[in-house]
Amino acid sequence: MEKHSTEQLNAVCSQVRRDILRMVHACQSGHPGASLGCTEFFVALYFDQMKHDSSFNPDGKGEDLFFLSNGHISPVWYSVLSRSGYFDTEELKTFRKINSRLQGHPATEEGLPGIRVASGSLGQGLSVAIGAALAKKINGDDRLVYALMGDGEQQEGQIWEAAMCAPHHKVDNLIASIDVNGQQIDGPTKEIMNLLDLKAKWEAFGWEVIVTENGNEITQVIKSLEKAKSLLGNGKPVLNLLHTDMGYGVDFMVGTHKWHGVAPNDEQLENALGQLEETLGDY
Amino acid sequence: MEKILDTKYTYTEKKDTRSGFGDGFLEVGKKNKNVVGLCADLIGSLKMGAFQKEFPDRFFQVGISEANMMGLAAGLTIGGKIPYTGTFANFSTGRVYDQIRQSIAYSEKNVKICASHAGLTLGEDGATHQILEDVGMMKMLPNMTVINPCDYNQTKAATIAIADHEGPVYLRFGRPKWPIFTPADQPFEIGKAWKMIEGTDVTIFATGHLVWEAVVAEAILREEGISVELINIHTIKPLDTAAVLASVAKTGCAVTAEEHQFNGGLGDIIAQTLVRNQPVPQEFIGVDDSFGESGKPEELLEKYGLNAENIVKAAKKAIARK
Ligand SMILES: Cc1ncc(C[n+]2csc(CCOP(=O)(O)OP(=O)(O)O)c2C)c(N)n1
Ligand SMILES: [Mg+2]
Numbered sequence: 001m002e003k004h005s006t007e008q009l010n011a012v013c014s015q016v017r018r019d020i021l022r023m024v025h026a027c028q029s030g031h032p033g034a035s036l037g038c039t040e041f042f043v044a045l046y047f048d049q050m051k052h053d054s055s056f057n058p059d060g061k062g063e064d065l066f067f068l069s070n071g072h073i074s075p076v077w078y079s080v081l082s083r084s085g086y087f088d089t090e091e092l093k094t095f096r097k098i099n100s101r102l103q104g105h106p107a108t109e110e111g112l113p114g115i116r117v118a119s120g121s122l123g124q125g126l127s128v129a130i131g132a133a134l135a136k137k138i139n140g141d142d143r144l145v146y147a148l149m150g151d152g153e154q155q156e157g158q159i160w161e162a163a164m165c166a167p168h169h170k171v172d173n174l175i176a177s178i179d180v181n182g183q184q185i186d187g188p189t190k191e192i193m194n195l196l197d198l199k200a201k202w203e204a205f206g207w208e209v210i211v212t213e214n215g216n217e218i219t220q221v222i223k224s225l226e227k228a229k230s231l232l233g234n235g236k237p238v239l240n241l242l243h244t245d246m247g248y249g250v251d252f253m254v255g256t257h258k259w260h261g262v263a264p265n266d267e268q269l270e271n272a273l274g275q276l277e278e279t280l281g282d283y
Numbered sequence: 284m285e286k287i288l289d290t291k292y293t294y295t296e297k298k299d300t301r302s303g304f305g306d307g308f309l310e311v312g313k314k315n316k317n318v319v320g321l322c323a324d325l326i327g328s329l330k331m332g333a334f335q336k337e338f339p340d341r342f343f344q345v346g347i348s349e350a351n352m353m354g355l356a357a358g359l360t361i362g363g364k365i366p367y368t369g370t371f372a373n374f375s376t377g378r379v380y381d382q383i384r385q386s387i388a389y390s391e392k393n394v395k396i397c398a399s400h401a402g403l404t405l406g407e408d409g410a411t412h413q414i415l416e417d418v419g420m421m422k423m424l425p426n427m428t429v430i431n432p433c434d435y436n437q438t439k440a441a442t443i444a445i446a447d448h449e450g451p452v453y454l455r456f457g458r459p460k461w462p463i464f465t466p467a468d469q470p471f472e473i474g475k476a477w478k479m480i481e482g483t484d485v486t487i488f489a490t491g492h493l494v495w496e497a498v499v500a501e502a503i504l505r506e507e508g509i510s511v512e513l514i515n516i517h518t519i520k521p522l523d524t525a526a527v528l529a530s531v532a533k534t535g536c537a538v539t540a541e542e543h544q545f546n547g548g549l550g551d552i553i554a555q556t557l558v559r560n561q562p563v564p565q566e567f568i569g570v571d572d573s574f575g576e577s578g579k580p581e582e583l584l585e586k587y588g589l590n591a592e593n594i595v596k597a598a599k600k601a602i603a604r605k
Pocket of ligand 2: 034150151152179180181182183184
């Protein structure tokens, strides 16, 4: 894959943010907050880091794989998949509407290219990613597995079952990231159920832990993912604490849980789009 | 212009049944100081905020940890508390089935499992959240009472009534704004079916949101000269067997209507009851062994064959099979 410049990647991010907002606005539902916050991460993965094939083979042999555990941020994933060639951008119009392949939460049933397992019920994605990473090892496939989780999602017990399991089985072809935005549905994670020191927790479970201080700066995200790769192959999985701002890119959405799962109205959409350049053409 | 139907029950306002739960929860909290609440990061969605504000010492935000929440609830009963747990129906049942089975149902704990966003009418979130199997899972558990009220008022009444019932209860309600067509001051008797409309040709047994669809279906069928008996089965377990049998003895056929899979739902338990006692033709309105999908509630009810029109067809079919 040809390398994209930082300017090109930022241009993609701007378009992806427009897509996210227009998608949730059109159906008046869905989750813009963390979709906006994780835009740089998705663009870094699909436009820079991962070896992947948009003609889409479900078993992904010889490719890097990505699993989204916090499935509610489907808008950013759908936008990035379509912008990287998995399906026509026009299809983004059908998001969350009846008879669509773009289900509210990612699903395989309708056969949307790029999706390998359903998610939406939180806490399950890391286990699936570990399974896929183990399959790669059995197959002698040296490509990598990536996963993303939410920080609120860390409150689910299954996460910690998976956390214990991966180092035990020396799953060192896996990079899991946590979207540390400090927010969840009912409020700041600190107030809802304090996560305390995630770095110490994951380290105690046997993971290599790295921190991305600013997950909304694409060069930093790429640097972190490069570092993560360099740590693999030594018997340990890597955990990336990806600090982002929920709602990043739209001034009135940033840094609050209020936009976790609320769609903008006509006026708010116009205001938001005014802050984001149309770089690749709206669908 | 659509013809206005002469329904036997009418409404002036629509409200979500989860708000009926939220308002009932606050009221029962005032009446009974043993009532406590737990919620897994969905206080807003479940409308539990008013109770939390009024009784902060009797309410626990547990974060996104549903399995943990069920265990905490079981433990709270040991100190004499009456815990109401709140999360979406999917995460109230399938997610935590074994926790409910062992720590609550088998252990006979007085926990009220309050489940919102049940069924297709949850809408755009799609199949991952749209549980259509919860009634089956819950009614299979010994000791469990299963209640699925039909509108805001009935949900509020049920929420208050379950505090006085000793034993585990599954209370199922939903997300969309829905007609309020039952009275505000209704008594709610667990396990007692409510004959809403008397008739002679066919009995419709309906539960949850589909009771309203059945009210509409009755009006359509009446215009065509068909006399419908409509029974509101708010309590699916224990089923009011006497009321079911008395009605079909008169009408000779049945339709069941629910926002659930055929497998495991209201239709199943009515069929069992009829087969054992008094077999008559029965038609099923529900989801036929498939997952749901994203869409608007009305669109989904239409696509999956759950609206009044489908109930009308099923009633005619049941009558023809007599
Ligand atoms: C098992 C489960 N419980 C509850 C929910 C409802 N829910 C969806 S997103 C969310 C909050 C997630 O918080 P976080 O992981 O921090 O994501 P963010 O809000 O940052 O997008 C909750 C509780 C769910 N989808 N799955
Ligand atoms: Mg978060």
